[in-house]
Amino acid sequence: MQDVFNDTGGSVKELKNLIESGDEIGIAAHVDEISPRELARTVARLDDGDRTRFLELLGPAKAAYVLSKLSGIGAAGIVEQMNPDQASPIVGEMTSHDQANLLRDISGHRAERILRDVEPTAASETRALLNYPENTAGSLMVTEYLSYNGRQTVKDVLDDLRLFGEQYSDYDIQYAYVVSDNGALIGVLRLRDLLMAGRNRLIEEIMIKNPLKLDVGTSFRELSDFFGQHALLGVPITNDQGIMVGVVRASVVREAVTRQSNQLFLKFAGIVGGEELRTMSLFKRSSRRLSWLSINIVLNIVAASVIALYQETLEKAIVLAVFLPIISDMSGCSGNQAVAVSIRELTLGLVRPRELLRVFAKEASIGLVNGIVLGLLLGGAALLWKGNPYLGLVVGVSLAANTLVAVSFGGLIPLILRGMKTDPALASGPMLTTITDMCGFFLVLSFASVLLPRLSG
Amino acid sequence: MQDVFNDTGGSVKELKNLIESGDEIGIAAHVDEISPRELARTVARLDDGDRTRFLELLGPAKAAYVLSKLSGIGAAGIVEQMNPDQASPIVGEMTSHDQANLLRDISGHRAERILRDVEPTAASETRALLNYPENTAGSLMVTEYLSYNGRQTVKDVLDDLRLFGEQYSDYDIQYAYVVSDNGALIGVLRLRDLLMAGRNRLIEEIMIKNPLKLDVGTSFRELSDFFGQHALLGVPITNDQGIMVGVVRASVVREAVTRQSNQLFLKFAGIVGGEELRTMSLFKRSSRRLSWLSINIVLNIVAASVIALYQETLEKAIVLAVFLPIISDMSGCSGNQAVAVSIRELTLGLVRPRELLRVFAKEASIGLVNGIVLGLLLGGAALLWKGNPYLGLVVGVSLAANTLVAVSFGGLIPLILRGMKTDPALASGPMLTTITDMCGFFLVLSFASVLLPRLSG
Numbered sequence: 084m085q086d087v088f089n090d091t092g093g094s095v096k097e098l099k100n101l102i103e104s105g106d107e108i109g110i111a112a113h114v115d116e117i118s119p120r121e122l123a124r125t126v127a128r129l130d131d132g133d134r135t136r137f138l139e140l141l142g143p144a145k146a147a148y149v150l151s152k153l154s155g156i157g158a159a160g161i162v163e164q165m166n167p168d169q170a171s172p173i174v175g176e177m178t179s180h181d182q183a184n185l186l187r188d189i190s191g192h193r194a195e196r197i198l199r200d201v202e203p204t205a206a207s208e209t210r211a212l213l214n215y216p217e218n219t220a221g222s223l224m225v226t227e228y229l230s231y232n233g234r235q236t237v238k239d240v241l242d243d244l245r246l247f248g249e250q251y252s253d254y255d256i257q258y259a260y261v262v263s264d265n266g267a268l269i270g271v272l273r274l275r276d277l278l279m280a281g282r283n284r285l286i287e288e289i290m291i292k293n294p295l296k297l298d299v300g301t302s303f304r305e306l307s308d309f310f311g312q313h314a315l316l317g318v319p320i321t322n323d324q325g326i327m328v329g330v331v332r333a334s335v336v337r338e339a340v341t342r343q344s345n346q347l348f349l350k351f352a353g354i355v356g357g358e359e360l361r362t363m364s365l366f367k368r369s370s371r372r373l374s375w376l377s378i379n380i381v382l383n384i385v386a387a388s389v390i391a392l393y394q395e396t397l398e399k400a401i402v403l404a405v406f407l408p409i410i411s412d413m414s415g416c417s418g419n420q421a422v423a424v425s426i427r428e429l430t431l432g433l434v435r436p437r438e439l440l441r442v443f444a445k446e447a448s449i450g451l452v453n454g455i456v457l458g459l460l461l462g463g464a465a466l467l468w469k470g471n472p473y474l475g476l477v478v479g480v481s482l483a484a485n486t487l488v489a490v491s492f493g494g495l496i497p498l499i500l501r502g503m504k505t506d507p508a509l510a511s512g513p514m515l516t517t518i519t520d521m522c523g524f525f526l527v528l529s530f531a532s533v534l535l536p537r538l539s540g
Numbered sequence: 541m542q543d544v545f546n547d548t549g550g551s552v553k554e555l556k557n558l559i560e561s562g563d564e565i566g567i568a569a570h571v572d573e574i575s576p577r578e579l580a581r582t583v584a585r586l587d588d589g590d591r592t593r594f595l596e597l598l599g600p601a602k603a604a605y606v607l608s609k610l611s612g613i614g615a616a617g618i619v620e621q622m623n624p625d626q627a628s629p630i631v632g633e634m635t636s637h638d639q640a641n642l643l644r645d646i647s648g649h650r651a652e653r654i655l656r657d658v659e660p661t662a663a664s665e666t667r668a669l670l671n672y673p674e675n676t677a678g679s680l681m682v683t684e685y686l687s688y689n690g691r692q693t694v695k696d697v698l699d700d701l702r703l704f705g706e707q708y709s710d711y712d713i714q715y716a717y718v719v720s721d722n723g724a725l726i727g728v729l730r731l732r733d734l735l736m737a738g739r740n741r742l743i744e745e746i747m748i749k750n751p752l753k754l755d756v757g758t759s760f761r762e763l764s765d766f767f768g769q770h771a772l773l774g775v776p777i778t779n780d781q782g783i784m785v786g787v788v789r790a791s792v793v794r795e796a797v798t799r800q801s802n803q804l805f806l807k808f809a810g811i812v813g814g815e816e817l818r819t820m821s822l823f824k825r826s827s828r829r830l831s832w833l834s835i836n837i838v839l840n841i842v843a844a845s846v847i848a849l850y851q852e853t854l855e856k857a858i859v860l861a862v863f864l865p866i867i868s869d870m871s872g873c874s875g876n877q878a879v880a881v882s883i884r885e886l887t888l889g890l891v892r893p894r895e896l897l898r899v900f901a902k903e904a905s906i907g908l909v910n911g912i913v914l915g916l917l918l919g920g921a922a923l924l925w926k927g928n929p930y931l932g933l934v935v936g937v938s939l940a941a942n943t944l945v946a947v948s949f950g951g952l953i954p955l956i957l958r959g960m961k962t963d964p965a966l967a968s969g970p971m972l973t974t975i976t977d978m979c980g981f982f983l984v985l986s987f988a989s990v991l992l993p994r995l996s997g
Contacts, residue, residue, distance in 0.1 A: 118765050119768040123889065124890055124892075245736060277735065278735060311609065334791065337795070340798055344801045345801050348801065359881045360881075365905055365909070372877050373914075376914060383866045383869055390865070401851055401855050408843075408868045413840060416833055424811065431580065432577030449822065457830075457834075
């Protein structure tokens with residue numbers, strides 16, 4: 084059990100000592116040595132005071148690097164807990180895209196307070212990015228990219244690259260964009276085409292004309308489709324006047340897809356907001372989980388009220404009480420499989436919200452097959468236990484019928500919710516179990532009340 | 541309700557007409573016009589005969605394009621249903637990497653039959669890729685990349701690029717790799733450095749020496765960490781003799797991360813294998829789902845046997861039967877939230893399998909808070925319904941205690957399973973509900989049997 088205490092503890096302890104002794108060089112070296120995973124884990128284990136001191140000792144540039152490795156997994160929370168005066172220099176070291184990404188998760192007032200001390204041009208670019216709706220091209224684009232006027236020569240571009248190459252190395256781009264005098268995008272210049280062109284040619288002669296571009300309001304899903312269709316590393320973004328305003332990189336869209344699919348998993352398990360880390364405050368974690376649980380408990384009580392209606396039947400065949408939770412749980416499991424497949428197919432675009440009949444047909448056949456198998460299993464178990472074939476019949480047939488209901492509805496609910504523009508991940512589960520519980524309890528108990536003389540025998 | 545029938549139906553119908561009339565040009569145009577999403581949806585709705593005829597009419601190159609858009613979402617199934625003689629020319633149009641990706645999901649015998657008619661060099665590269673364990677650098681790398689001998693000059697490289705540029709355009713690379721006479725990797729050449737170098741210099745003089753490289757056996761997780769640490773588009777892969785054998789692109793690793801996180805979601809919902817599409821056969825879908833459900837039903841019966849032990853208590857306070865499914869379901873919900881957060885933190889590397897005490901402390905506090913709130917809600921509801929404070933006490937306290945158990949165990953189970961090298965996604969749920977059901981039933985019924993005179997009153 085010793086390992087329980089020691090794991091990662093070594094790194095945390097070492098870092099704490101370095102922080103206490105104010106050893107700036109030692110801390111910088113420590114950060115360079117450990118992997119991003121280890122870094123995230125270590126920083127999560129520092130208390131708030133140590134963490135702030137740690138970032139201070141690192142200096143703004145290195146602290147910005149550390150926060151970039153914690154992007155989406157705690158960076159916003161750390162910055163939120165810092166004094167804005169301490170946060171500003173660190174935030175100032177990031178690209179506008181990263182600044183916007185971070186500040187999006189922080190309250191508007193506090194974000195503005197941090198931006199006040201950031202270099203004005205960068206800050207106003209970040210503010211512009213923050214104004215675009217989340218998950219549109221505007222919010223995902225970078226505003227740092229290479230652009231040249233079409234009337235410049237190949238030599239002009241090469242000179243510029245030679246002079247400022249160091250500065251551009253952050254840009255991580257393989258293309259330069261060519262604009263007209265008023266800033267409208269007119270072409271794309273592949274850097275490798277510069278290799279072969281005469282030095283005095285105008286770049287508008289060697290650029291690719293009529294480049295692919297997207298509007299600043301393009302949705303995340305359209306972007307994802309775009310990069311599915313075109314093997315490009317990035318796409319230029321223009322505003323409604325055709326002026327180039329940024330570049331969305333394929334890698335950013337892919338990361339957003341991954342983030343969304345992680346959120347899906349957590350929402351499906353009832354984590355409102357799609358993210359929870361154990362570095363968050365107890366209050367935030369507890370209240371988010373409760374907001375979903377409290378709706379569930381109300382729905383559960385409603386569903387269980389069906390049992391209350393059949394109290395007399397239950398009194399005469401108390402053995403049924405053993406089977407009610409089994410039927411409830413198994414129907415939930417079967418139904419949730421269908422829910423998950425529908426959510427998956429919706430995400431992939433393989434099914435549309437309106438295709439209810441197709442999904443119903445596909446799921447009902449599985450519901451029928453699996454219902455019969457599960458019904459035979461449970462019915463058989465009941466028969467073996469009590470030696471009463473009627474008991475086996477009641478629970479077996481009820482589970483079979485309820486599995487059919489659960490699987491069919493499970494397939495349909497995400498489509499219906501998506502059709503109503505609601506996120507199916509959070510709501511499908513509770514809706515499903517309410518329906519299957521009510522239906523399942525009704526099936527067992529009403530069937531049992533018909534066969535009551537045979538059951539209580 | 542008309543829409544239910546018509547959606548996507550238009551595109552499918554149009555395509556079917558084109559297939560029937562054998563209109564090759566029309567089909568190619570149709571494929572170009574629709575988005576990859578629409579394409580996937582349409583192809584999924586063709587029956588097997590039409591689909592084969594469709595790919596035939598498209599010709600191998602275009603058919604390979606279509607299959608690449610269905611990679612991971614049905615392509616393998618389509619190729620598996622095709623005659624190997626028809627599949628070979630299509631597969632032959634793909635890069636070795638894509639060939640291996642596709643054939644990995646197809647039975648070995650059939651895959652070999654398809655490869656027999658593929659161009660021998662490509663086929664043997666694909667076979668080599670298929671031999672590397674899944675999710676290692678070997679299985680994820682591409683074997684098409686630019687490489688030059690260090691003793692070649694800048695002019696040699698530029699001439700080669702000019703001559704074969706068209707052919708290399710598929711390579712999608714920004715770097716060339718520099719090798720020694722025996723094929724060992726000695727450097728990396730940035731194409732932009734070629735811009736500024738004298739034409740007669742040797743490339744070993746302008747290359748970046750001692751480049752970052754990884755071994756062919758590097759795991760998927762290490763690769764993901766590597767690209768988290770280094771902002772690179774790709775990394776060269778060497779075998780144990782230092783010979784360069786391929787390049788793993790960052791985008792491929794990112795896609796593998798996304799695929800894994802989608803699989804996680806589906807496994808969590810009880811889809812064995814982590815993928816199910818409604819284009820799969822009923823038998824495959826049904827049997828996969830059943831394999832997980834049948835384990836669940838056995839566990840459910842075991843858990844419910846606790847109720848059977850307290851049959852006498854239940855007979856005297858039949859009202860408890862209403863609350864048993866509620867306590868079972870709510871504890872499952874609370875516990876699954878903790879399971880999901882643990883799986884998420886394990887994936888991110890924010891927690892290690894051994895940190896049981898830390899997770900226990902973090903979850904127990906939430907379990908306590910949420911347990912008290914939920915207990916008060918359910919206890920209150922019971923009191924209101926029957927006006928019996930003892931009933932409220934029994935169900936409220938039992939739910940509170942069981943929520944604490946469920947949340948604590950829910951946090952720990954994924955760590956324990958991962959520590960045992962088992963995938964927590966599929967097994968955590970059933971393990972959790974078995975524990976929480978048994979414990980919940982025991983708490984309610986044993987507490988009730990103590991207070992029995994007060995309950996039955």
